[in-house]
Amino acid sequence: MSNLADAVAEKARQNFEATVSKLSDYLRIPAISCDPAHFADVARLASVIASDLEALGFDNARVLSLPDALPSVAAERMKAGPDKPTVLIYGHLDLQPVKGEPWRTPPHEATRVGDRLFARGAADDMGGWVSHLAAITAWLEVAGELPVNVRLLIEGEEEIGSPNLERYMDAFPEAFASDVMVLTDCENPSTEIPGLTVSLRGLAEFDLTCAAIESDAHSGLWGNVVPDVSTALIKLLARLVDDDGRFAHLRVEVPEAWRRDAWNVPLTNDVIRVGAHLLEGVDPLPDRGRPPAEWVWRQPAVTILTTTLPTPDRQKNALRTAATATLSVRIAPGQDHGQIQGLLENLLCRDVPGGVQVTLKSRKSSSSSWLYTPKGPAFEAADRAYQKAWGRGLLEVGVGGSIPFVALFGRRFGDLPLILNGVMDPETGAHGPNESLHLGVFQKAIAANVHLYAELGALGRTLVR
Numbered sequence: 457m458s459n460l461a462d463a464v465a466e467k468a469r470q471n472f473e474a475t476v477s478k479l480s481d482y483l484r485i486p487a488i489s490c491d492p493a494h495f496a497d498v499a500r501l502a503s504v505i506a507s508d509l510e511a512l513g514f515d516n517a518r519v520l521s522l523p524d525a526l527p528s529v530a531a532e533r534m535k536a537g538p539d540k541p542t543v544l545i546y547g548h549l550d551l552q553p554v555k556g557e558p559w560r561t562p563p564h565e566a567t568r569v570g571d572r573l574f575a576r577g578a579a580d581d582m583g584g585w586v587s588h589l590a591a592i593t594a595w596l597e598v599a600g601e602l603p604v605n606v607r608l609l610i611e612g613e614e615e616i617g618s619p620n621l622e623r624y625m626d627a628f629p630e631a632f633a634s635d636v637m638v639l640t641d642c643e644n645p646s647t648e649i650p651g652l653t654v655s656l657r658g659l660a661e662f663d664l665t666c667a668a669i670e671s672d673a674h675s676g677l678w679g680n681v682v683p684d685v686s687t688a689l690i691k692l693l694a695r696l697v698d699d700d701g702r703f704a705h706l707r708v709e710v711p712e713a714w715r716r717d718a719w720n721v722p723l724t725n726d727v728i729r730v731g732a733h734l735l736e737g738v739d740p741l742p743d744r745g746r747p748p749a750e751w752v753w754r755q756p757a758v759t760i761l762t763t764t765l766p767t768p769d770r771q772k773n774a775l776r777t778a779a780t781a782t783l784s785v786r787i788a789p790g791q792d793h794g795q796i797q798g799l800l801e802n803l804l805c806r807d808v809p810g811g812v813q814v815t816l817k818s819r820k821s822s823s824s825s826w827l828y829t830p831k832g833p834a835f836e837a838a839d840r841a842y843q844k845a846w847g848r849g850l851l852e853v854g855v856g857g858s859i860p861f862v863a864l865f866g867r868r869f870g871d872l873p874l875i876l877n878g879v880m881d882p883e884t885g886a887h888g889p890n891e892s893l894h895l896g897v898f899q900k901a902i903a904a905n906v907h908l909y910a911e912l913g914a915l916g917r918t919l920v921r
C-alpha cells in the first residue's frame with residue numbers, strides 16, 4: 457500500500473505545475489460573497505467547479521442551491537467499496553473583497569513571486585480544497601481508484617460567516633454523510649510544521665453607551681459640573697484591560713503540559729511582527745510567562761471596534777449627549793457568552809464615573825468557542841500521513857478567531873473524527889492585501905492528502921472511529 461501511495465505522491469509531484477495552473481484559473485473569477493455585484497461570479501465559479509469535478513471522475517457533481525443563499529458545490533466518488541470509510545472534504549470557493557487594499561500584484565490574477573503564489577483566495581481557501589483535487593487526480597491516474605470513498609462539499613458563503621450552511625446540511629444530508637471529515641480552511645503554524653486545529657475562540661459583541669444630558673452643553677459654562685460622557689466611556693473601557701492593554705479578566709487555566717508544547721509553536725516575535733505588520737520599533741506585547749500561542753488561542757481578548765466619540769469633523773466646545781463603543785470579545789475555549797456578558801455587566805455598569813447612565817447591549821453577531829480532543833485511529837492515520845509528507849506529525853493548534861463553519865461542524869458532527877487542516881501559514885495574510893499561498897506548503901499538503909486517503913482506507917470503515 458505504501459509503495460502505491462508513494463507512486464501516487466510522485467505523480468502528484470509531476471502534476472504540480474498543472475495543479476497550480478488549475479488553481480490560478482479558479483482564482484481569476486472574483487467570487488466575492490459579500491458583494492451582490494459579484495454574486496454572479498460565485499455562481500459562475502460554482503458551475504465551473506461542478507463541471508470540472510464531473511470531468512475528473514466524480515459522480516453526481518452538482519451545484520446545490522437554496523432560496524436566498526449563494527450556491528455550494530457537491531460531488532462524490534463512492535467506488536472504493538462499502539468496507540472503506542467515506543471521507544467528507546470541505547472547503548469554500550468564495551472570496552473576501554479586495555476593495556481599497558494596497559495589492560502589489562493584481563488580486564484576481566495569480567502571480568508567482570519566489571516560492572509564493574499571490575492572489576485573493578490563493579490559500580483561503582481555493583488552495584485548500586484544490587490540494588485534494590490534485591491528490592484525487594493523482595490517485596485516479598496511477599491506481600484507477602481511490603482507497604476511500606470521497607464526498608466533496610465546497611461552500612459559497614464561508615467568507616460571510618456560513619449563514620446558510622446549516623440549512624444546506626438539513627436540505628442535503630446525503631451530501632454530508634461520512635465517517636470522517638477533513639475540513640481544509642485552517643492554518644499551519646509555519647511552512648515547516650503542519651497544523652491540526654483543535655480549538656476556536658468564540659465571539660461576543662456589545663454596544664456600551666454612556667449618556668448624561670439631553671442636548672449638547674457649552675463646555676465653558678458647564679464643564680467641571682456636568683459629567684462628560686466621552687471621558688466616562690474611556691474610563692470604563694480602561695477597566696477592561698491591564699497595563700499591557702490586554703483583556704484583564706476571566707483568564708483561563710490551561711494544562712501545564714499543553715503550555716509546554718505551546719512554547720514550541722513558532723509564533724515568535726518576528727513572526728508576529730511580519731504577520732501583523734507591526735511598525736518599525738513597535739514590539740509585540742510581553743508574554744508575561746504565557747506562550748504567545750496561549751494568548752491568541754486559549755485566552756479571552758477584547759477589541760474596541762468603533763466608538764462614537766466626537767470625530768474631528770464634529771469638533772465643537774461642548775459636552776456631548778452620549779458616547780458609545782462597540783466591543784468585540786474573543787471568548788476563550790471553554791468559556792461562553794453568558795460568562796462574558798456577566799463580567800461586563802459587573803465591570804462596566806457599576807460605580808460609573810460621573811454617575812452617567814450606562815447601557816450594555818449584546819449584539820446579535822456572536823459565536824461559540826470550541827475545544828476538541830483529537831484521539832483515535834483516524835488521527836493516528838493522519839499523523840502517519842503527515843509524517844510521510846511533511847517529515848513530522850501534526851501539531852495541535854488553535855484558532856484565535858471564530859470560524860462559524862467549524863463551530864457548526866463541531867456541533868453537528870462532533871462525534872466524527874474532524875481533521876481540520878489547510879494550506880495557510882503565518883505569512884499568508886488571508887483577508888488582507890497580498891494574500892499568498894506558500895507553494896512548498898501546497899505541495900506538502902497535496903502529498904499529505906495522498907497518504908491520508910491511503911492510511912484511512914487501510915483502517916477500513918469500522919476502524920476509523
Ligand SMILES: [Zn+2]
Nearest residue numbers: 580581614641
Ligand atoms: Zn476561509
